[in-house]
Amino acid sequence: MGTRGDLVRAISAGAEAGRQRRPVTDCPYPQGDLRRSAWIRGYAKARPLPDETDE
Numbered sequence: 001m002g003t004r005g006d007l008v009r010a011i012s013a014g015a016e017a018g019r020q021r022r023p024v025t026d027c028p029y030p031q032g033d034l035r036r037s038a039w040i041r042g043y044a045k046a047r048p049l050p051d052e053t054d055e
Helices: 005-019 034-046
Strands: none
Touching: 005 034
């Protein structure tokens, strides 16, 4: 599962991964773990949408 602190750390780690544009498959938590959901939430919030990128 995960404590509140673990969930906050997972959100922060996911957000950092999103800013670095790493693939979402880099999530270190297994399926069914609340930290996985938190990580993906942070990732999705931080990762720019395709129309927001500089191309």
